[in-house]
Amino acid sequence: MAQLWGGRFTKETDKLVYNFNASISFDRKFFEEDIEGSIAHVVMLEKQNILTEEEKNAIVKGLTGIREDVKSGKLIITEEYEDIHSFVEANLIDRIGDAGKKLHTGRSRNDQVALDMKLYTRAEVLHVAEELQELLFTLLIIMENNLNTYMPGFTHLQKAQPITLAHHMGAYFEMFKRDSLRLRDIYARMNYCPLGAGALAGTTYPLDRGYTAALMGFEGPTFNSMDSVSDRDYVIEFLSALSTIMMHLSRFCEEIIIWNSNEYHFVEIDDAYSTGSSIMPQKKNPDIAELVRGKTGRVYGALMSILTVMKGIPLAYNKDMQEDKELTFDAIDTVKGCLALFNGMLRTIKFNEEVMAVSAMNGFTNATDAADYLVGMGVPFRDAHEIVGRLVLYCIDKNTCIDALSIEELKEISPVFEEDVFDAVSLKTCVEKRLTIGAPGQSAMKEVIDINREFLKNS
Ligand code: ARG
Numbered sequence: 001m002a003q004l005w006g007g008r009f010t011k012e013t014d015k016l017v018y019n020f021n022a023s024i025s026f027d028r029k030f031f032e033e034d035i036e037g038s039i040a041h042v043v044m045l046e047k048q049n050i051l052t053e054e055e056k057n058a059i060v061k062g063l064t065g066i067r068e069d070v071k072s073g074k075l076i077i078t079e080e081y082e083d084i085h086s087f088v089e090a091n092l093i094d095r096i097g098d099a100g101k102k103l104h105t106g107r108s109r110n111d112q113v114a115l116d117m118k119l120y121t122r123a124e125v126l127h128v129a130e131e132l133q134e135l136l137f138t139l140l141i142i143m144e145n146n147l148n149t150y151m152p153g154f155t156h157l158q159k160a161q162p163i164t165l166a167h168h169m170g171a172y173f174e175m176f177k178r179d180s181l182r183l184r185d186i187y188a189r190m191n192y193c194p195l196g197a198g199a200l201a202g203t204t205y206p207l208d209r210g211y212t213a214a215l216m217g218f219e220g221p222t223f224n225s226m227d228s229v230s231d232r233d234y235v236i237e238f239l240s241a242l243s244t245i246m247m248h249l250s251r252f253c254e255e256i257i258i259w260n261s262n263e264y265h266f267v268e269i270d271d272a273y274s275t276g277s278s279i280m281p282q283k284k285n286p287d288i289a290e291l292v293r294g295k296t297g298r299v300y301g302a303l304m305s306i307l308t309v310m311k312g313i314p315l316a317y318n319k320d321m322q323e324d325k326e327l328t329f330d331a332i333d334t335v336k337g338c339l340a341l342f343n344g345m346l347r348t349i350k351f352n353e354e355v356m357a358v359s360a361m362n363g364f365t366n367a368t369d370a371a372d373y374l375v376g377m378g379v380p381f382r383d384a385h386e387i388v389g390r391l392v393l394y395c396i397d398k399n400t401c402i403d404a405l406s407i408e409e410l411k412e413i414s415p416v417f418e419e420d421v422f423d424a425v426s427l428k429t430c431v432e433k434r435l436t437i438g439a440p441g442q443s444a445m446k447e448v449i450d451i452n453r454e455f456l457k458n459s
Contacts (some may be wrong), residue, residue: 004086004109018082021319026326027084028077033119034084034112035067037195040215041107048206050106055099062096063088084116085109106207108199110229110317115195117324119216121238122190124332128242129183131339132176136456138347139173142166143449147442150427151266151356152365157258159363162430165351166449167440173452175248180459182241190234193218197228200316226316232306232324239303239328242335246296249342253289256349260286266356270348273341288345292338299334302327357427362401364392366425369433370402373424377416387414 039060046056069075081087093100146165153163193213202225209221222228259266269286277283309323367388374384391413395401402425410417423429435441
């Protein structure tokens with residue numbers, strides 16, 4: 001047990017207490033951030049004449065040596081240390097002797113861990129944004145290639161009106177675009193440096209906090225030392241954004257699972273992204289989509305957990321906050337993994353265009369357009385709705401669709417129908433006449449695709 005705080009104690013910590021308290025098993029994940037923060041700290045200490053140049057050089061050299069040795073596997077992070085901060089400091093002192101003992105001047109583990117967590121999370125916000133960007137590219141390509149791929153649009157999982165595959169994918173594009181913008185907002189809001197807050201009340205050393213912040217690419221220092229060591233809002237915001245990404249992915253997965261079912265058969269998931277059954281030879285299961293849907297729960301769990309941890313904590317630092325790490329790390333890794341896998345599955349999925357178009361043609365997805373046709377002929381909408389309702393009943397009885405009726409049959413239901421009704425209710429017209437911005441008609445879709453292509457170029 002290697003501890004940083006033995007002086008005041010007369011007894012060894014109970015082994016169980018030590019293990020319960022220790023965080024090295026998980027905070028080792030940010031050993032590079034810990035070293036980066038320490039280097040910035042000593043560079044600033046020297047600039048402020050708190051350390052000599054020799055001391056600073058020795059510490060920086062020692063710290064970079066530790067970083068290299070851990071990365072190459074020469075130095076192993078072991079559980080004999082309480083946390084990653086103790087590991088780095090103890091190893092530094094081993095390497096360079098007394099100068100190493102000056103590293104922690106004007107610093108507390110409270111502002112140190114606040115910084116490490118922030119550095120780690122800040123980088124991960126960008127990594128998740130990169131994964132999202134890849135997915136957005138995939139979606140845009142599918143959109144560009146499927147402006148005329150007709151399919152039914154659903155409400156209540158009942159066929160409603162015809163749309164295109166480009167339009168359907170476009171809905172997800174908008175969702176993930178908002179997710180990406182959310183990450184940008186979070187990055188900007190969290191990008192302030194807590195180092196220099198000390199344990200809670202700043203320090204008596206003449207630290208230049210603005211300088212340390214600039215060294216690590218922060219917008220500036222945080223403005224209240226108590227808040228600095230106890231703020232985990234940015235973790236909550238990030239987990240909330242991650243939960244929303246998972247919610248979107250999960251909805252998408254649910255649709256793919258439905259589309260992949262034998263009954264729908266709208267899509268064929270690539271063999272590389274499907275799995276078989278140990279007993280039923282015919283099976284090809286959408287396990288990836290199901291797993292992504294399932295993993296949504298653990299990301300929500302992380303968000304609920306940190307919200308609950310934080311809700312009763314008095315100012316300033318309390319050990320409860322050590323609980324921010326494991327679930328956050330897990331949520332980040334889960335979301336990155338899910339985005340990458342989902343993207344791979346989507347990139348290779350085959351859309352059964354014929355099946356989707358036939359499905360769009362059956363199921364009266366053109367009923368609204370038939371009513372609109374009558375309105376165009378001067379029939380009030382309520383009456384038109386009623387007439388087409390009867391038309392649908394007639395078709396159900398005859399097991400046919402509106403387009404397949406003869407003009408005589410149509411006229412029997414309403415004499416207003418003329419030959420041109422067939423063109424008016426054709427699948428193509430139904431889609432192509434929807435041209436308000438955001439609708440599936442081709443020119444409207446093209447406009448949106450152009451806007452979104454620009455968005456991707458600039459992000
Ligand atoms: N392992 C601790 C954490 O993750 C580091 C800060 C410890 N500070 C303290 N006062 N015990 O929160």
